[in-house]
Amino acid sequence: TRILAIESSCDETSAAVIEDGKTILSNVVASQIKSHQRFGGVVPELASRHHVEQITYIIEEAMAQAAVSYKDVDAVAVTQGPGLVGALLIGVSAAKAIAYAHQLPLIKVNHIAGHIYAGELTGDMKFPLIALVVSGGHTELIYMEKSNSYELIGETRDDAAGESYDKIGRVIGVPYPGGKRIDEMAQLGSDVYDFPRAMIKEDNYDFSFSGLKSAFINKVHNAEQKGEKLDDIDLAASFQAAAVDVLVDKTLRAVEEYKVDQLIVAGGVAANSGLRKRLESIISERYPNLDLIIPPLSLCGDNAAMIGAAAQILYDQGEFSDYSFNARPGLELYE
Numbered sequence: 001t002r003i004l005a006i007e008s009s010c011d012e013t014s015a016a017v018i019e020d021g022k023t024i025l026s027n028v029v030a031s032q033i034k035s036h037q038r039f040g041g042v043v044p045e046l047a048s049r050h051h052v053e054q055i056t057y058i059i060e061e062a063m064a065q066a067a068v069s070y071k072d073v074d075a076v077a078v079t080q081g082p083g084l085v086g087a088l089l090i091g092v093s094a095a096k097a098i099a100y101a102h103q104l105p106l107i108k109v110n111h112i113a114g115h116i117y118a119g120e121l122t123g124d125m126k127f128p129l130i131a132l133v134v135s136g137g138h139t140e141l142i143y144m145e146k147s148n149s150y151e152l153i154g155e156t157r158d159d160a161a162g163e164s165y166d167k168i169g170r171v172i173g174v175p176y177p178g179g180k181r182i183d184e185m186a187q188l189g190s191d192v193y194d195f196p197r198a199m200i201k202e203d204n205y206d207f208s209f210s211g212l213k214s215a216f217i218n219k220v221h222n223a224e225q226k227g228e229k230l231d232d233i234d235l236a237a238s239f240q241a242a243a244v245d246v247l248v249d250k251t252l253r254a255v256e257e258y259k260v261d262q263l264i265v266a267g268g269v270a271a272n273s274g275l276r277k278r279l280e281s282i283i284s285e286r287y288p289n290l291d292l293i294i295p296p297l298s299l300c301g302d303n304a305a306m307i308g309a310a311a312q313i314l315y316d317q318g319e320f321s322d323y324s325f326n327a328r329p330g331l332e333l334y335e
């Protein structure tokens with residue numbers, strides 16, 4: 001089975017051709033970061049305009065790189081939500097047009113399911129499993145008893161992990177989105193500033209990152225007022241240590257309680273080197289039987305390959321859509 005997948009939920013325009021939910025024939029990603037950077041965040045109107053300009057070209061490029069024509073494709077998949085409504089609409093309209101023109105079945109995919117199914121492009125997903133979804137808009141622990149079944153067991157009560165990285169980055173002059181750069185700085189520094197590990201002792205799977213963000217911002221501002229200069233590298237390292245501590249602690253507790261054999265880490269923040277290293281080392285030491293899947297960096301951020309992988313499950317179950325569905329900015333995984 002070959003699926004042409006389209007993703008346009010935020011500030012990446014992407015198209016991919018995926019074979020049997022496993023093999024990436026192509027995965028073309030056009031990032032708009034340069035355009036949004038000077039505004040310090042994603043500007044929805046600008047994102048929509050870029051998607052319109054890019055999408056046809058990106059889809060043609062994905063087909064060309066995969067060296068397939070539409071007669072070699074079995075279905076068209078697209079991100080329905082969550083995301084920016086105007087941005088999503090561009091992908092949804094393109095997918096409907098292609099499906100209609102070439103008489104192909106249409107599959108709508110949840111963006112977060114896509115992040116998780118990047119796992120299938122990385123290894124073999126085995127159920128039951130726990131997925132830690134850490135991205136720009138989400139920080140969630142999800143229990144999957146079987147394929148395409150999602151139980152939310154914990155989530156952030158305020159900021160998402162990636163969002164907190166981006167916000168503290170701004171305070172020390174790192175351009176949007178700051179997560180990657182803060183991670184690079186953190187690797188050079190040491191954990192000398194004492195930041196809070198919110199909710200780490202609480203008996204639930206929820207997270208909170210706004211207290212950590214505020215503690216960071218207050219520390220920087222207080223030092224500025226006193227005319228002191230803190231070391232940005234050590235600030236980054238201390239922030240990362242606190243963020244990784246809570247993510248790892250709660251995730252491993254969930255893995256134990258739900259007695260799963262596999263853990264998948266998904267979303268943009270799964271690219272974080274501190275998180276990857278800590279999980280890899282703790283798991284190899286303390287949970288030798290736990291299978292850990294963390295996608296390669298190219299599949300952590302937004303991309304259409306992961307949408308194609310998630311769509312394969314729906315294809316196998318015959319879950320096709322007609323042309324009446326709309327983009328859903330607040331789409332949930334758990335209905």
Ligand code: ATP
Nearest residue numbers: 135136137138162177179180183268269271272302
């Ligand atoms: P969502 O998937 O929740 O709808 P999104 O699609 O905007 O949100 P992603 O593209 O999955 O989010 O991830 C982007 C986020 O990942 C940004 O906040 C970015 O700073 C963060 N990020 C990327 N690389 C790293 C890294 N190495 N360390 C920490 N954060 C990172």
Ligand code: MG
Nearest residue numbers: 010011012302
């Ligand atoms: Mg993005």
Ligand code: FE
Nearest residue numbers: 135268301302
């Ligand atoms: Fe995403």
